[in-house]
Amino acid sequence: MKYTYRTKGTCSTQIDLELEGNVVRNVHYTGGCDGNLKSVAKLVEGMKAEDVIEKLEGITCGWKGTSCGDQLARALRQALSEEKK
Template structure:
């Protein structure tokens, strides 16, 4: 699934989910070290658990962040 982000440096998030488990995540753009770290931490995690942990995280004064955008992408994937 390809998710176009909004309000963050990352332009898009590519993710693969199988049986409600996150198989892979790739952030395009953004802070490479942070986004790679987030991607590796959620791989193998249940989608709902990842959403619970990431949703609502802010980046500085922004109302969203790359982890929050990932939670939005995961929510969309569940639909």
């Protein structure tokens, strides 16, 4: 399933990703810190969505209440929820 998530509270504005069952594929951020977000995308490639959520959920960036990693966790949680419908 292809999924697009509009981020909130981060420099990145959107996350596009695919889920094959519960396996994360093809994560792409729009905006944000290019090198860091390419690294995050590469690190989570092939991981179970639940494992990514566990590792990234709640991470903050500076004074912000969220981060691009936390937004990926939220996107995955939402995508998994929609897939169950």
